Amino acid sequence: MSSERPVGVEQSISADRRAQDPGSRLLTVAAALFRQKGYAAATTRELAGLLGIQNASLYHHIRSKEDLLYQLCVDSLTRMRMTAEEVLAQEFEPLDRLRALARAHVVTSLGDQDSHATMLIELRGLSAARRAEVIELRATYEAIVESVIAEAQSAALLRSDISAKHLRLAFLNLLNWTIFWFRQDGELTSEQLGDLFADIFISGVAAASERRS
Amino acid sequence: MSSERPVGVEQSISADRRAQDPGSRLLTVAAALFRQKGYAAATTRELAGLLGIQNASLYHHIRSKEDLLYQLCVDSLTRMRMTAEEVLAQEFEPLDRLRALARAHVVTSLGDQDSHATMLIELRGLSAARRAEVIELRATYEAIVESVIAEAQSAALLRSDISAKHLRLAFLNLLNWTIFWFRQDGELTSEQLGDLFADIFISGVAAASERRS
DNA sequence: GTCTATAAAGAGATAGAC
């Protein structure tokens, strides 16, 4: 296998991560392909082509195409959860936590844009059992987000006339759609976007008593 | 063709719209199927089955599966643009316009959830030429949104340190992701969600001089 | 670990009868 990179889909792969080890390279290339074409429309032949091998050779490394999707989803959500837990270990003031969580969410998901986008929108490609597993991982992550929001509500820092659940949905709305338009070479970095969204959300749902004039 | 409805996918079709005319019923059922399974994974045989006809009979009504996707996208964006233009004809104060636009966007897109979601996430299934066409329609709509935001910035009602483009992206982030989790039988109506998101966004990006204490 | 060859199933779409 040549160490030179083919053109096309693979250009969108973030250069810093796991480029050497063949198993991880497979996942990275699969994520880029799945995001570009969609999981169902992406073929194992295309994937093999990007890796410079024949379709049949792929099956020495994986058991099925679905295994790749599943692994991408689990990896992506594991990274998200770990990053969120680091935030909770470092920040303790509710609004600091929420700001840091927004930033971490945006930076981590966009640093991993191919697999994160695939995880978010291609769940339908998984078997019912695996889909349920991934949805559970996602619920675990979202529960962390919701608990930080509820904490800020308890401290009277965020409005409490809307449930923590719906504030969490609004928060993730604001952050998640970014995967559809963010470009690494765009005008704003993921850090800047994370800060901006944190700012908009916190100002947007601050408790009335907390609003600055 | 029986007038009784089969079970399954079709349950998610909004009951009020265009249920009689066979051409529109086809589009409605296709939208529900495409949203549930994804465009690429949905088969024409499944679609025919939902309509109570054979696969081959489908081709009396359409020329190709892709035609359906294309038509859904165009219809969905046409509805969005018309609704936005009605808002502009009725509201003139910048923040009233923005509020009404948020509400209209949410209500219209969720009233049409299957085809709107399909339009937003299944563009990859279109040929390059048609994809470009739909992207152009979407850009037209988004330009309306951006112009209303820019108008509010010019009136010093929204912060101007962030470009209208990025405020528009944040605004649509907040609104669009709702298609992934909204349920017609959920706790909040689309009207309530539209108002909530308008509130969050406008409070979140209000100009400093406009913030209430 | 990769190859050639191919199996087995399913896809979109068409032909032509009724």
Added chain:
DNA sequence: GTCTATCTCTTTATAGAC
């Protein structure tokens, strides 16, 4: 407008050699 029958192509995955 719908049917049965079928064409043609592509898909995921496997067998077995090297």
